[in-house]
Amino acid sequence: MAEPRQIPFRGGGFRPQRIPGVGLVVFVALIALTEWGTRAGWISNLTLPRPSDVAQTLIDLWQSGMLMQHMAPSLSRLAVGSALGVTAGIGIGVLIGLFSMVRAGLIPLVSALFPIPKIALLPLFVIWFGIDEGSKYALIALGTFTPTVVATFGAVDNVDRTLIRMGQSFGLSWWSIVAKIVLPGALPGILSGLRISLSIGIILLVAAEMLGAQYGIGAYILQAGSLYDLERLFAGVVILSALGVTLSWVISRIETRMLRWRT
Template identity: 75%
Template sequence: MTDATFPPAAEAEARPVRFRGGGFRPSSPRWVGALVFVVLIAFLEWGTRAGFISNLTMPRPSDVFATLVDLARSGMLWTHLVPSLTRLLVGGAIGAFVGIAVGVMIGLFSVVRAGLVPLVAALFPIPKIALLPLFVIWFGIDEASKYALIAFGTFTPTVVATYGAVDNVDRTLIRMGQSFSLSWSTIVLRIVLPGAMPGILSGLRVSLAIAIILLVAAEMLGAEYGIGAYILQAGSLYDLERLFAGVAILSLLGVLMSGTIGVIEKRLLGWRA
């Protein structure tokens, strides 16, 4: 066998190895997501104008947009949006903070895990909306019951995501820290929490989406102002333009919250690049 069969060592080293999927670092142009929304809205506009889609079941997107503009001009948009944002931020922040703290404790301490994992497993599958009347009895029909419902609905998925993320931290890194005689607190702060952060943030995406759902349910039961109350009023009058305007606000709120989590991920997880 001649030496020509094998490439020179220098040539082999200079030839880069390309990973499939861009090195497992997914990236896509930002305009693709916006294009999907534009195409969908354009299709609905065309379908409702051409009669392909009945106006009794789907309003024209242009009419929904005009309703949103009227809401903003009249000031009613902020009248309904500000209470909803306050409830969402307060309840979601309480649930997320307590959920992350409890999840980290479950992941780090065996006694806490043995005591709380069965409790969390029992609470997690309970439909949180079904507990709304109970929260009203406990906390009253004012803001406290809405905060409590949103916090509880955010708490359980955050706990599950957090202690699962702590469990998935590479044990080799922890043993390496122990071999360098790092203290327990240093290992937790420098190895465990950074390693668990991707899973925690992914869990927060789900938890905050659940918080929006519970926000609407709470406002439909006992609130004069809020996006949920606005949607309920529009639905009772069969005003599809107002109803879909409220749904559009909720969708935009979800997109903004997901984008906020994305920004936090870029800030905190830049070490993964």
């Protein structure tokens, strides 16, 4: 008698599986291929520098103390500007999602601000807030504000209305429904929007630091580009990439901790 065939479980709901090490292998292979191409002459040094030279530049930056001299003001600007933009964006996005009057009044304004390239507003912010830190904070704040608003009220709109009606049928107060149903249900969408907002914040940080900043990753890249120093230029790009990956990892940890109920 044949043994019964085991049928694999199909109720995973397309949940992604964590496969450790694959991303690192792809990254290392790409770096090794670039290193080989530059050394063999297939890739011109005027197009791409050797990854080993970029790594040595990063080591020299660290040993000289210049890395932290440029990183500290950039992190400060990104933290202050993003905190202002994200906090205001989440608050207004929740209000738009909850109140029809607020939605009717602010949706047209947000829709008008959203497609404007925020970098184009930098000269205006310089006129308003000066060439120092104020204009940089304002640019990053506005750049993170609009996508956070859109992501937040979209997440509130997508909360299952059946759960809200169930809470009403059990006699929950308005505030209890918002705190126990709406906000937890909207949190995944808000955190997903936060990834996009912070990525935009990094882009605007670089643009802001290229105008009137002596120190910062954007100023460092601008100086390297003006001297056609590709090793320093790519070192700055690597630093920005590492900053983006770190922020994404932090948000992933927050999602894991705050959204355990989804698993």
